[in-house]
Amino acid sequence: MNVPDINSIIPLIAAGFYALLLIVALVRHSHHAKAMRWFLVLLVASLAWEFSIFFAPHVLYPNLPLKVLLANTAVLTMTTAVYLDWQLRQRWVILGAAAILSVIIIDLLAANILIPEIATLNLPSITYGNLISYLTWFGISGLLLIRSWRTYQQTHFPWHANRLLYWSISLCVFFIGEILLFITIPALIIVGQILRYVGLVSMSYAIFSFRIFDVRTRSRRAFAFLLINTISALPFVGALLLSLRISEALTSPIPISIFLAIIATLVIFFYQPFRTAVEKLTYHYIIGESFNTSQVVRNYSQAISRTLDVQQLSLLIIGTLSELLETNRGALMLFTKLEDGRYEINPIPGMGKISRTIIKLPEKSLFVETLTAQRQPMLQYDIDYNPEFSSFRDETKQWLREHAMEAFVPICAGDEITALIAIGPKNSSVPYQPSELELTQILADQTVVALQNARLFSELGDQNEHIRDLNRDLVDQNERLEIMDRVKSDFITIASHELRTPLTQVKGYTDILAAMNEENALTREQTREIVGHVNRATVQLESLITAMLDASQLDVDGMQLTFVKTRLDTVLKLSVEPLIQAMRERRITLTLNGIEDLPQILADFKRLVQSFTNIIGNAVKYTPDHGDITINAQLIPSQIEEEEFLEIVFMDSGIGIDPKFT
Structure with missing residues (x-):
């Protein structure tokens, strides 16, 4: 053809x-x-x-x-x-x-x-x-x-x-x-x-x-097989060549037979140790070292039995797997079953930068059911490409993919899953072999009791911390109650004193009015003057009672506020006006800074004037003669949002406020 x-x-x-x-x-x-x-x-x-x-x-x-x-x-x-x-x-x-x-x-x-x-x-x-x-x-x-x-x-x-x-x-x-x-x-x-x-x-x-x-592992094993058999055949080839050379040099058949028997005996005697050494070296440098499962499990069990902290347990688990499998990423993911039946997964980082985002899965989650039923490691590859897992929720797939883990090993106690050991890819980028995944599952099964003890210890620590927080809150609350009692006592004392002053004036002027009336010594001018003093005392008394009522409304959040556009310079001027005469008499200097530059704000004009009057009046009362009162106002930008805040600072040269009341 x-x-x-x-x-x-x-x-x-x-x-x-x-x-x-x-x-x-x-x-x-x-x-x-x-x-x-x-x-x-x-x-x-x-x-x-x-x-x-x-x-x-x-x-x-x-x-x-x-x-x-x-x-x-x-x-x-x-x-x-x-x-x-x-x-x-x-x-x-x-x-x-x-x-x-x-x-x-x-x-x-x-x-x-x-x-x-x-x-x-x-x-x-x-x-x-x-x-x-x-x-x-x-x-x-x-x-x-x-x-x-x-x-x-x-x-x-x-x-x-x-x-x-x-x-x-x-x-x-x-x-x-x-x-x-x-x-x-x-x-x-x-x-x-x-x-x-x-x-x-x-x-x-x-x-x-x-x-x-696994293409790379199969290729390595095939290459190792060829290399081992090629090197192992070298002694036979060398012995054969040596025998041919000697047989050509010798003429007597008896010495040749003896020599060939000696060579064959030596080759057979040294072949097996030689092949074993070749296999060890080849598998060490090409395939990688194998591990003693029983020794690994024994050392691991002893290490985790002494660990009572979840974070330390996560570090220990991932550290052990990192040494065995040459990975630099992993986490312990705790499962908590909520009251509504859902599962909450909380990642505890063990190695590498791990997201602490918590996810909640439904009670009938295919991810949880598969891990619980199979009790075998699940690969991220299976989650992405196995048709049996195609019905996984997109939220679950995205959350798992964000953690960039290669395998998820379940830790089950009875019929419930309690945690996952998530391990990242190997540093060599070689896929995990079945023997390695089997070892990780054995270690996960050994972790059940240690994890339960660690979680109980952690919950006990959380309870103790919660009790300590409650105790601190009780102490703080008692201190606040004591301060409120002292403030209430001081308020009653001050209010009694402030109320007694106008009442004394009213009582005194009414007594004078009655005495002069009995003596028919009152003139119209004197009557007008006495009535004026009584009116001023009643106005002061009314102001004090109004302030006390306002304070009681603040305590029960009952004050009604009316917000309108307000200029703070006007508010401050009206607040200072009733106190100008007192400051002149006592030679007190009042300084206003930055008031004119402030923009309008929405506020209750009346209440703001009342508040500023009380603050400035308190400063006048406790500032010594020839003292100073300074009011500074400025705009402060927000660090979070594009907003501005007004800051008004009242300073005086008086005795100040007790720090425990600030």
Whole structure:
């Protein structure tokens, strides 16, 4: 069979395999429906491409297989964008359509025009249309590979990154196969078809299965297996070569047999220790050290049994896991069942910067029910891609994703979940292995009693702190009551004194009026003067009683206020006016600063005048003669909102206020 016959049969055979894969894809169920639809389109496009290669000699349209191949690449680009959940996926559709349309137009305009530079090099003739098609294919394929690889490098979760790495490797195998198909050598064409098909099969596996095997760990184990067997075979090879050399040098058969027996005995004797040493070194530097589970559990149990603080317990748990699993992030998440049946989750940081945001989950939360039922670690990858967890609440998914943890290990007491051990990704970005997750679950089971004791101790401490706060409040309340009693006594004393003064005046003037009336010694002028004194005393008495009533209304929040636009300079002038005569008589200097610059405010004008009059009057009363009273007013900006506050400070040179009343 000649080369043209082979080249014509290969596309039909490949089309049969693509048809078989298409049937399997139609039968199988995928958790990623959108990616599955685009993958089916890709398989149909691959079938069309194989048939275009087969019928190319009979089709008049130039370079038809290349155009169908570009369509395949465009569909693969969209499949990748949907599977990897890229944003703005429409850009890739527009890019692919524009590239294919441009190539078709160039083909129609310059279908059979050869490139002269290539024709002079005795290479296969290439037209401008072919060159543009190849360059377009390389451009789209290169962009797709670069974007996939960058997405892989930007992903912090190991299992998420493993998914991207697997898809990137599948793309590389797929595109390498297509590159080999460009070469007109039958052997390379067959290899190219196989690689392209293997790439599609691996993509179908990724789309069908939400969990993909650990690519990096499998690769390391395969490399370690080859390395161990290669190095372990060296003693046999060396012994064989040595035996051949010695057998050539010796002529007697008896010494040769004895020597070969000695060499075989030595090789057998030292082979097993040698292989064991090679395995230990290889697994230490390539796979990583294993741990002694029983020793780890024993040391861990002894450490947590002495811890009675939840925060310290969190530090101890995450610190232990950090040493074993090489992670630098983790937290202990406490579950509290509320009275309404909901669960409250409170993160207790153990290592790294952890959000302390508390979330409340419903009683029938799928997240809680799954952890309680399975009692196995749950990966963030499962939460994002496992179809069984697709009904998780968006709020729960977002809260878990914000903590950037790789695994959540439940701590259950009986049928109730009490806490989670949340651990972040490894520093090496390698996914957690089943043995490591099993160890974390064993440690979580060992934590149940210690966590219960720590929470009880913490609750007891909170209760004691609450009791201490109550005691402090009682002491403060008693002090306030004592101060109020003293203030009340002082108020009664002062009020009695203030009331006695006008009453004494009224009593004295009425006695004078009665005595002079009996003696018929009253004149009209004297009567007017005595009545004036009595009126002033009654006005003062009325003012004191009004002030006492106002004070009682303040105590019961019964005072009615009327707010109007008020200027503080007017208020202060009216407040000072009744006290000007007293300040002149006692030579007291009053200074007002910044009053004119104040804006209008909403206030009860009457009550404000009354309040300022009382404050200034108190300052006049307790300021010695020739003293000073200063009133400063200014605007103060707010530190929280874009508002301004008025500050009015009354200062005098008197004895001041007792600090315990301030």
